[in-house]
Structure formats: structure tokens, C-alpha cells
Amino acid sequence: MSAQKGRATVKERAELALNDEFLVKAVKFTTERLRNGKKNASAEHGNWDEWRERGRQIRLHTIAHLDYYLNLFVENARANGVHVHFADKGEDAVAIAMDIAQRKAAKTVVKSKSMVSEELHLNHALEQIGVEAIETDLGEYIIQLAGEMPSHIVIPAIHKNRYQIADLLSEVAGEKLEADTTVLAGFVRKKLREKFLEADIGMTGCNFAIAETGSMVLFENEGNARMVTTVPKTQITLMGMERIIPSFEDLEVMATLLPRSATGQKLTMYMSAITGPKRTADADGPEEMHIIIVDNGRSLQLGDPEFQELLNCIRCGACLNACPVYRHIGGHAYGSTYSGPIGAVLTPALNKNVAEWDDIANASSLCGACYEACPVKIPLHEMLIYLRRRKVETGNGKAVETAGMKGFAALTGSSAAMKAALAIGKIGQRLVVRGGEIRTKLGPLKGWNSYRVTPSLPRRSFRDRWEKLNREVDADRPQMAPDMKRRMEQIVKERGKGGGGHGGH
Amino acid sequence: MADINRQTGAAGGESERAAWLAEMERASRAKQETFMNGIAARLRHPRMTSKPAQPVRGAPDFWRTFDWTPEERVERFEANWRSVGGHTARAKDLAEAGRFIAERAQELSARIIVRQDQAELASLGLESSVPDAEVSVWNADEDVAWKARAAEADIGVVIADQALAYTGTVVVRSAPNKGRSVSLLPTVLFILIPAERLGTRLGEALIPMDEGGRDALPAGVHFITGPSRSSDIENDLTIGVHGPGVVYAVIIG
Numbered sequence: 205m206s207a208q209k210g211r212a213t214v215k216e217r218a219e220l221a222l223n224d225e226f227l228v229k230a231v232k233f234t235t236e237r238l239r240n241g242k243k244n245a246s247a248e249h250g251n252w253d254e255w256r257e258r259g260r261q262i263r264l265h266t267i268a269h270l271d272y273y274l275n276l277f278v279e280n281a282r283a284n285g286v287h288v289h290f291a292d293k294g295e296d297a298v299a300i301a302m303d304i305a306q307r308k309a310a311k312t313v314v315k316s317k318s319m320v321s322e323e324l325h326l327n328h329a330l331e332q333i334g335v336e337a338i339e340t341d342l343g344e345y346i347i348q349l350a351g352e353m354p355s356h357i358v359i360p361a362i363h364k365n366r367y368q369i370a371d372l373l374s375e376v377a378g379e380k381l382e383a384d385t386t387v388l389a390g391f392v393r394k395k396l397r398e399k400f401l402e403a404d405i406g407m408t409g410c411n412f413a414i415a416e417t418g419s420m421v422l423f424e425n426e427g428n429a430r431m432v433t434t435v436p437k438t439q440i441t442l443m444g445m446e447r448i449i450p451s452f453e454d455l456e457v458m459a460t461l462l463p464r465s466a467t468g469q470k471l472t473m474y475m476s477a478i479t480g481p482k483r484t485a486d487a488d489g490p491e492e493m494h495i496i497i498v499d500n501g502r503s504l505q506l507g508d509p510e511f512q513e514l515l516n517c518i519r520c521g522a523c524l525n526a527c528p529v530y531r532h533i534g535g536h537a538y539g540s541t542y543s544g545p546i547g548a549v550l551t552p553a554l555n556k557n558v559a560e561w562d563d564i565a566n567a568s569s570l571c572g573a574c575y576e577a578c579p580v581k582i583p584l585h586e587m588l589i590y591l592r593r594r595k596v597e598t599g600n601g602k603a604v605e606t607a608g609m610k611g612f613a614a615l616t617g618s619s620a621a622m623k624a625a626l627a628i629g630k631i632g633q634r635l636v637v638r639g640g641e642i643r644t645k646l647g648p649l650k651g652w653n654s655y656r657v658t659p660s661l662p663r664r665s666f667r668d669r670w671e672k673l674n675r676e677v678d679a680d681r682p683q684m685a686p687d688m689k690r691r692m693e694q695i696v697k698e699r700g701k702g703g704g705g706h707g708g709h
Numbered sequence: 710m711a712d713i714n715r716q717t718g719a720a721g722g723e724s725e726r727a728a729w730l731a732e733m734e735r736a737s738r739a740k741q742e743t744f745m746n747g748i749a750a751r752l753r754h755p756r757m758t759s760k761p762a763q764p765v766r767g768a769p770d771f772w773r774t775f776d777w778t779p780e781e782r783v784e785r786f787e788a789n790w791r792s793v794g795g796h797t798a799r800a801k802d803l804a805e806a807g808r809f810i811a812e813r814a815q816e817l818s819a820r821i822i823v824r825q826d827q828a829e830l831a832s833l834g835l836e837s838s839v840p841d842a843e844v845s846v847w848n849a850d851e852d853v854a855w856k857a858r859a860a861e862a863d864i865g866v867v868i869a870d871q872a873l874a875y876t877g878t879v880v881v882r883s884a885p886n887k888g889r890s891v892s893l894l895p896t897v898l899f900i901l902i903p904a905e906r907l908g909t910r911l912g913e914a915l916i917p918m919d920e921g922g923r924d925a926l927p928a929g930v931h932f933i934t935g936p937s938r939s940s941d942i943e944n945d946l947t948i949g950v951h952g953p954g955v956v957y958a959v960i961i962g
Contacts, residue, residue: 343941427952453767
């Protein structure tokens, strides 16, 4: 499901991310700035917890009555002249969008930021039928040129510096562009303006959909979403089925929470409420407007007491900025469209993919910073625990971790075994120690070393010195399980032969 | 001027297209039932067809009575607008605002100005006070490709339907004589704000949108809070990425 599945696990991708010094610095800097911006903005606004509770109540109520509110939205949007479509799965949404594009004989589609479109990998599908899909958000445009995925929900090109960006844009320009922000942004403005004017279709996401009027609402800073909904003759909006709120009155709460939580702004530079295609006498706006309502795993959370609140998410990214794990490893390490704490829960939840839980749910320190940051109070840290519990309940618990913990209990419970294991460790570690630390994720330390670094064993350990004093007590300790003992002995024998030493992986 | 009314042709005639859209609509209506029934089943309740009581709606109660004096509103609006990189000016009447815009237009050597087709904006007299520029009036002539015209304009001039001091936001509603492009495509934008339209909270603009209902809404209601901006390159703030980079809020009265 992800473009970066080549590196199979979060751990491996995290290793990649951690080795990239610029990424680590850039992510820390940006998330720090956004986080401070949010803190200042929410403190300045005052009564923040009351607003959060308000936001939570509105989202809870809407989701609990989603059949009513979504249906009301659909009826009103139709009455406004919008063509509404439903997609159970990602492929269905892609098929509908492609059908519209083909019927229009479209050559180009200009897009403003849409997480749903990322989720569906729509650009790729459009390319296959010869339609050029152009991302117009500055950051999205840059990563599209680089052929990468967004690494942050709000600042997608967070991992690129201006020299890298200048190189990418110079290729498009056919001349060397200075690595100066103003020059680079100026070039993109000119280049994309041509694209806006010649595009057949404008494609957007949807921040909120107003049930009582059938309107869709977009928050943005650059003006590209306004371009996409003003200039092309056809507009397609991709909307997650849970984006609904009842009224514009409720939008005041969301407009108070979302920008402050995302970037620390009082409001984004543009907030647009689009109600149907252009009126007959209007001279701009789309003549034809489609809204594709996407399920793609969302309805699986409905009626689930532990995960229904996931659908309350307003996609602000505050949990990413607050998360110590995200700040350290960056978005790409999560290997999916949604990263950070929300991604760690949402990705497996949308996919009902148990194998994925194994991996992503562990990329969290369960510190609760995500919950504290969340403007609609989604208990993400609790959900991460539910995920871990479910994976164990369904028998998909990490066999390695379980065996590892059992083994650890047996070892620490028996000093003879401990001694034997330490001896094996001292031999075995020669293969894996780098600079006095063990960072390998192979063999017995696999799970443990994911986000921690085990110090290498000293040549003469405390345990060696303790040996004498403990000798008498040894007899009372439980013995190592016979099969484990056999395995350990086998390993020692293998090592003795000087073979492999790769822990059988 | 670029012709953006390109004919695609390949999709067949209008009637074929209408038939396809009608077919899509039939499919959509059929799907709608199973989609909504599926949601109701998951939520473990019978399909809800009447409006549920909404226990919490909109902003907290203490917020609804929050209001600034007219002087405070002007002061706070201007401070907010400037804090995001916008420019502000005061004018005692439209004539003074017209002179202010004409001066800026001449300083910038504007070639093309686009304004909305409204009486207040006509009374600015830009047609005569900026003789070097061509002043276009939105949608005044059927034969002009208006989106392209706005895209090549140096200056756009609009008048706010409402403004809100707490966030420093201007509200503009689309109409046949009020293009969405005019506040979006030109390089420089002037927004005139009659002082009596300047309120405090966002809710003052949003709640009437519910009250008027679907039929009363235009295709686009745009809340503008400053110049187009981005921090996507190394967190370095850039102004005017897609929309206008220089935005003047001129409060009148």
C-alpha cells in the first residue's frame, strides 16, 4: 500500500531517516516551530480546553449520527447542482475520477492538497491513462518533482533543503535557478499559473463538509486551492466520508481549532466555502462539480468503542509536532500516507491489517503528548495500547518479542543460564558492536534495539565478578527450558565453527 | 490573452454527456441507500431519517457575547492584518480611498486594473485617475475571457461584504458582478472595508450563512486573512505564492 514498501519495516525506515542528519535537523526545527506556534496561539486565544471539548462534542455527535448527517449533506449538495458519488474502496474512487477525466478528454488535472488523494495514489492512476496530474501546493509540487511522498501532513517537503529544491526546479526551468526562496517561489508561481489556466480539471480535498447547506470548506495559505476551485471548468472533490459537520455555526469551532493547532495561525490566509458549481451568470468557478465520498476503511471504525473517535480527526498535524518519536524519525519512516501518532493508529485501522499493527503501533513512546496536543481530544495513546493488545489477542503478537521476553525471564531467573547467555553475548557481539554500542536489529536483540541502543558488554562483566558470591544460591534457580537450552547450545556450537553468526536471519 | 475556453470535443455531444451524467446520478442514488444503510448498521441503530437533537452546537456560550468597540475592532483588525504581512490604510470616504489607490497604482506603474462591478468601486474614479492603466470592470462584457483578464492584471480592487477583527479576516461573496478571480489572481489586491461592516468574531459571518440557508448562498464565500503565503521551502516565509502577495486593507469611515 505504500510507495516505500521496499524497506519493509518502520524500524528499517527509521534507521534510514536517523542516518540523514539534515532530515533530523529539519524535522526538529519545523516541528518545534509549529509546536511553539500552537502553544502560543492556543494560550493567547484562551479557554483552550473548553474549545477542545466543544470540538470533541461536535465531532462525536456528528459521527454518532453519520448516516443522518452524511445523507443530509448529499441531498443538499445535489440540490446545489453537485454530482455526488460514493466509493466503498479506494479503487472505486479512482475509477470514478478516471471516468470523469476520460469523459472530459482531460489532458491535465491541477490538484490542491488532499490526503485522500495521497491515500488512493490517484496521481499514478491518472498518469496511466495519459492524464498529467499536477500538485500545486508549493511543498507538494516539490516532492512530486522529486518523486517522493509527503513527510509531514502540513509541511510535506519538510525534509528538503533549498539547494535540493533549487536543483529540482532548475531542471523544470531548463536553467540554473538561485537557491533563494523568493526566486524559487516566484518561478513556481509563474510555472503553475500557466498550468491553472490550461487545466481541464481542478481536484481538491475537503476539510469540512457542511451537512445543512451541502457546502464544502477548504483551509489553505497559498491560494492554490482557490485557483483549483475557480479556474478549471470541472471540479472534482475527494472527501473522506467523515469530514461532515452539521452547520457553519459549528465551523466557527473548527476554524478556531484547526489553524491554531496546525501552524499557530489565527486563521489560514484563505478559508473558502464552496456551495455548488458556478451560478449561470457567474464568470468564474467550475461549470461542473463532482464530490466523491470515500469510505476506504473508515466505516470499519464505526461502532467500535475503542476506535470510533479516530474519525473525529481534523488532520491538523499537531500530534506529529508533539510526538517525540515523529520529531526524531520524520514522516517517511512510517511508510504510509499518514504519519506520526495519528498515522500509527489510522493506517492499520483503515487497512484492518494486523501485520501492520505489529510494526507501526510500536513506533510510539505512549507518553500521551499526542492526546494533549489533539484539538478534538482523540485518545491516541490509548488507541496505541488497544492496537498492541489486539495484535496479541488475535495471535498476531510478535513471536520474536514473546519468545524474547520469555527467554529473558528464564535467563534472569537462572544465573547459570544468564552466565551462559552472557558468554554467548560476548562472543556474538564482536560481530555487531560499533563504537561501544550495539545497534543491530538482528538476532536476540532485534525487538529491544529498535529504538534503543544496548551498551556493549564489558570484557569482564559485573556478573563474572559476582559469580563466586552467588554460587550457592544457583541450585535454587529454575532451569532453562530444555528446548531453549538446546537452541543456545546449538548456537554456541555454530559460533564455535566460526560460521555465519547472523542469528539465523 | 490566453483563451481558456478550450473545446475538448472528444467526449461527444452535449446530449451524450447529459445522458452519461444522468446515468451516473441513477447509480449514485442507488449506491447512496446501501452506503447509508451500511453506516447505520455499523453504528447499530436503525437508519436515522429525522434530525437528532444536537446537544452542543457552535462556539461556547461565553464567546457569543464577546464583542469589541468599533475603535478596538479597527485597531485589532489592522494589527492582525499587518502581523501576517498585509498593509493597512484608513480613508474617511470613498473619494479618499480612490486617491490612495490611484497613487499606489501610479507608483507601481500598473498596466491593468480589474475591479468588481459595484457602484462604490465605480465611484473611486480609477478610470480617470489612473490614465496609464486599463481599468476592466468584472463581467461587464460577455466577449472577454475574464479569468485570463484577472490573471494578467497588476491590481485587483474589491469591496468587503464583511470583516472580522479578532482574526483579521475579510469576507467576500461571489456573484455575477463579483468575480472570485478578482481577489485571487492579480499581483496586488486592494480590499475596501466600510467601517460599519467590521465585526469582531468569525461567527458573525458564519451564523448568518446557516440562517439564510442553502438557497441564499453564492457559489463561493471566501474568508481572506492576508497575503498568499507559504513556508514550504526551509520554513522561510514567502509571500505571494499563488494569490496576491501585496494586499491592502483600506478601512473607510
